[in-house]
Amino acid sequence: MNDDPDILVDRDADQLARSISDQLVSTLAALQAQDRVPAVVLTGGTIADKVHRAVAARADDGRVDWSRVELFWGDERFVPADSEDRNERQAREALLDHVDVDEALVHPVPADDGTLTVDEAAARYADVVRDRVFDIVMLGVGPDGHVASLFPGKPTLAVDDRDTVSETDSPKPPASRVSLTFPALNRGREVWFLVSGSGKADAVARALDGDDVTRTPAAGVRGTEQTLWMLDEDAAAQVPDVQ
Template sequence: MTVDDEPEVIVEGDHDRLARSIADQLVSTLAALQAQGRVPSVVLTGGTIADTVHRAVAERADDGRVDWSRVDFYWGDERFVAPDSDDRNERQVRRALLDHIDVDEARVHPIAADDGTLTLEDATARYADVVRDQVFDIVMLGVGPDGHVASLFPGKATLAVDDRDTVAEPASPKPPPARVSLTYRALNRGREVWFLVSGAGKSDAVARALARDDVTTTPATGVHGTEQTVWMLDQGAASALPADLR
């Protein structure tokens, strides 16, 4: 897929139906990739809908379709806080999913936490080494009401970074302020990009992104898969779209 191709839009009735649909699609896609002899790579995201998706995937983990020890897990962004902070996306994902499946910890690639020895810049540089030249099979992203993705926020200089794969965001408009994020350069190496969006409060941002608003005001516009881009929405998130898209 190129930036000029139209993304696919999938609309489910409500938050829980959306989460179940995404979980089924994730398991099916990973199983298909493994059937080809591949070790799939997935970029995970945080947020409410993602947490529900992760729990739904965990419920399907015992069906034997996916060898979870042969999946590489990455994160699109992370809050630079203490390792045991509930604000960490990694901690959320571990509680909902990773603690319930048979992962190979060598294939789990979290972004470094603020353990008192690292700076935000250190954590950013370390993750750049981890993801360098990595092509991701699936990039899952939430979208904020302001149109941000990962920790790429409207109006920020980080949106223009195109010479490296990770960037430090010291002053996020959402707390906690210190973040590490993948850049467009890294996110756009995803073969499939899935936007997971629930709730009417995000409907305007979804509509702007699908109308290809400028990335400086709606950063989600700037991410697309090399093979496929899918917007997975519930009715609330789709409510501002033209009728033919919902």
Template sequence: MTGPEILIETDASALAEVVADQLVSTLSALQSQGTTPSIVLTGGTIAEKIHEEVARRASDGRVDWSNVEIWWGDERYVPAGDPDRNEGQARVAFLDGVGVDETKVHPMPADDGTDLDAAAARFAAEVGTRTFDLVMLGLGPDGHVASLFPGKPTLAETERTAVAEHDSPKPPPRRITMTFPVLNRGREVWFLVSGSGKADAVARALTGSPVEQTPASGVHGSEQTLWMLDEGAASALPDELRPS
């Protein structure tokens, strides 16, 4: 595994277009090799922009979306249909319109009254020992990734692939998240970050901040780690880390 690569675009719109193009190219290349690609999606504002750009490219036929395995890196434990769910955002933005095979879509459990820890364990069993071709992640201003937050016990998990977060500092408080062991099984990991409010977290993650303070520091692709930023998110990077 080599060190992280950094790509900087002018603004969030330009970033979303570049990410969507690269996603389509990556999935198309994998399918041309006879692979059923597996991707882990993220939520958030930039994710919504990216998903909309992906939907605009669906008509070109480069990706057979019925032959893509789709997962989520974390989810808010709220009832099905709640607008807070990452799954719902992705479905509205692009999944419902691109012809996915529902048997290949793997949402995290919604709150149906089941105990949160039991729901997380059920999803962890579904993940099992699988690996992913691409893990797409956002980043919080505090350096959190998925729903792995600074100072939380979930950062110390070394075996389970998904765990419950009962008290997220960012509402809603109850969540399910993938853990470092499975995120780091991603062949490629892409961090997708926009906005100057996240610039300090980006700089900390890329300059070796401890995982306990900046959880994003603990996630790396087995083959590639790519940070895709807009100028705002990149504004605190030291000059030596900026692409020449």
């Protein structure tokens, strides 16, 4: 596993989103040029939404064949499929509805349809992602240092024998969620942390300093080939030697 992260800093969230979208399109195009179907783990949040919209705006350039990209989610809120809280809904509205995806290659976490429990949803998603190696894992970071739905101090941080967990008491609503575990996230060849805003600066600095994962879960995810932190200046404000 690569223990030396790369750090890229942009002026603000808008410029950061453009840089991430450039990186994503270039990486996917390069993988497809090798006749591969890239496997990508998506994240949610404000910066992810900006990235998705930036990618969609340039979809007509033809560099990426979106019907040959396989998509997963690092975590999901266990809510009805049409809820605005769904990371899947956010990604579809910003990106997937605007590109020619193959739905057979799009793997959302099961939604709360009134018949499943959150534990059952996690188990079903485990069947989907079991032993999968991801080309790109994109992650946001919370002000508390959480990634996906792995939160500080939670017993889910210690799970190492399965690829998904359920969380029923998230400190950030909604309370019920499904998340990939550290073992699944750490199968990413490239892990990209996408972080903007001064409210995340302390968590970013702690993670890059190798803080204990029970306090800063973001410190526990690394790519097997590359770990890339893509930050705006506010998020990077407490990281030495990057301004």
